[in-house]
Amino acid sequence: MMERSGKILCGLQNQYYRATYKSMGFTTEDLKRPMIGIANAWSECVPGHFNLRQVAQRVKDGIYRAGGTPVEFGVIGGCDGMGQGHDGMHYILPSREIIANSIESMAQINLFDGIVLLGSCDKIVPGMLMAAARLDIPCILLPGGPMEGGIEFDGRKSDQTSSTEAYGMLSANKITEKEYTSLENLACPTCGSCAYLGTANTMCSLSEALGMTLPDGGIIPAASAARLAVAEDTGIKIVELVEKNITARQIITKESMRNAIKICLAMSGSTNAVMHLTAIAHEAELDMNVLEEFDQLSGVTPQLAKINPASEYNMVDFYRAGGVSRLLEEMQPIICADEMTVTAHTVLDNIKNHIYQYPEDCRVIKTMADPFGYQGGVAVLRGNLAPDSGITKPGAFDESLHHFTGEAICFDSEEAAEEAILKGVIRDGHVVVIRYEGPKGGPGMREMYKAMKYLYGRGLSKTTALITDGRFSGTNNGCFVGHISPEAAEGGAIAIIKDGDRIEIDVEKRSINLLVSSEEIENRLKEWKRPEPKFKRGYLGLYCKIAASGSEGAILQYDKL
Template identity: 65%
Template structure:
């Protein structure tokens, strides 16, 4: 065991004394030392319950024969960070999380890790750390929150409040209705009740085999969440005993499973940012965006959850969640892939017990899909030579082919203001640039812009393209992750007001209707802008972050 490198008698008695100063016994120090990387805090709803979840993980670790040692991990909330400078820090926090876990695990020679997290950049950062360290590890999510009051023909959630702001600005609801929604949209803690990036990445952690079956989507307030936590504590001790490390689980086969599940469920576009980063940390030399593209063409969408339908995460869980999706995908899933149970996907599915009956309004059979192809699509063209990402699973088919005239903005705030002021009309392609990993810096979500377009009734008559990214809850017609980004001299930098742009989902094309000669002429005249931030972590991030098409990983 790694921990014995620093706890062996007599030469490491000083380290043993340090542990004993906190009450650990000789018996404790003879067991595997299991780190609990806990992102609990009282800022982020998805992490509010993790202190209690951690106590049940500890019970499991002790029952499994290990000794638990706990440390904190930062966790920032995308929801709280929306619409202001705080969003610049959200994606960059992913690298900090991975680095912090690496430091704690290596400095203290931990034998295994239980990673507690629920939200957008925390779970990807934890998976990156596990893959980088290649020691036994398990992800334990905190679980989704329950839906709120009925609003706009579905249970309300956090994004309902943003959509309602657009409705109020358009005179569709009163100010009193708007402020009442603030009190009843989110009835309790958990990762948001829609299938955004948080719940997508928890689901993909389960598809990878890094979370116990059913562990991704059991709601935060269910007692089953605590039982899963305890079982995870037992399971990590078994992984340590059997020397099943993270890279034995995170490999090409499980990566394909994760992408298949993402396509089959219409997961967040941000998955196309995080899975390349996880693959990189696992030492997999793969073109992950190309895998997204090829697998999307052969993976039907068999689940539809908010924002693609009215069904929330509780309904998705009750319909069978990720086990049901993987079971229904049949031979499209690599069933011999190893998982954190120590068993294969096939063995896990054969023994899984569903608590609720099937609901084919939410999860269908492979023979009767919602869409013949996957929920995400990778687009290429003269506006995105290295690729861009859209989400047909959350787009009305009427906007799968959209042609309009560009209205260009060099930041999110000016676009948001124009939309709320009624300056954006039907037939417009809103272009928001200089919001990529380097240019932003930090690749902010263009969440508000899409929600305001929806609230003002423009979701089916406008489009939005950006080198930034989107929340997993966005719908309408949108394309993000345009690479190369504008700050790196990508073609997005030279788009002008009035230029025509076509989005063609079925052909996987994103086209700027400007001649090649004119594009070259404009690019020759373009000048790289000054960095927006010149000090602190964001300045460092801007220098080190790679293209979105490569997962925005650090390149040294």
């Protein structure tokens, strides 16, 4: 009998618990084995989770095969895409904490010996990894895999975001209504996490790099038979981890976190990864500044992979080119290969034993000797507009935009900015400022996904910039800076920008500045008044009171209560 589950399933005094399990069909022999929880975020709300029923069954098969007993329970999971552009997006980032808290609660209520975490999407994957780090029991994360790309549109295989870009093109009379509507049935041919390198696939890839997902387990396509095979392998491995007592914090370490950061930089992953890795490190009590690690490592980590939105190639192309395993192999000189992983072997062992199913493709993944660029694809900027930090993704936009100076045009909400863009108010040279969208001010740090896509669709992606204390989707490209901290609702300088002010963004110098005098900034801040919270009841009423800034991972600060 295992140490955790044995506390409630072993001995005459614990008949109550055994009887409760037996009411659901578990047998005496079942209750003598390691009890493995399966935290399943399956739903019909999220395409990245739609196949997790089938995946869960194969995980159960593997657990049974290895001598364990699976016990499945549900976890919420919201789709960022479904929350875009309306009040639902306020709940997306806060749902990460609900996910972590609910898994922690179920693991402790039932004293599971280990957990398999099934989730694929933007806040679900980090929330699950946060729970694993907090619990420090044997855990494996298994995503459902990315979807296939759709019909070709605008020079690449389409996906959901193509529809948003196309709407901008339609509003500018660049395409016909027939061309626009054709995408509805053809952009998303299968279920799975989005076909591009958004936050979902970034975090699935980084879970592999952390060692918390079996090799290729983060990026095997959702509709592939290999997805079900890796599910069974995951079930087998979680029992082995329990037997060997290999827990999450033996895998999530400072060095494995640095490995994940380097992979994120090498593949130009989503800017949201900075915030999520910060939160995971906090839960693992690693005592490291993830933001500073990104800042330092971005200058010495080459960009080896280019995936949509940085190129026309999608996640399935990345998987076939070798994926995270290929990057880890290529980056051996600069990663820590001695770190333990959920295979119960080290990163180096995994590299040596990996079998690639497809040939190399240097269009998607290059070598250390011939990289796409000699610096990472994510950068941390600072200046009088963002003294704590702002995050951008130079790996996903043209080098001509790495130094951009323009005229501010300010909006106090996402919706106001989007309306202005579609009406043609934004013109070449503008720096669109969207504020009061941070963790507290939003609340929930909404994504400015639609605004950037509309700028792209209207042909303004190379002649304008956008800055915000909110976030961006991993699929966004163009000159953008998000996560600006302190946020407007906390009295950050972004709150006092006026229309017509000049703003300078310099990626090479890692700077973002409001080009007015420090005396003028100080005077404006003295006149600024803190706005009333947008939500005063329910979960968001609590969240906006205790959420930390984006630079601190937007974690909940319970000591603020």
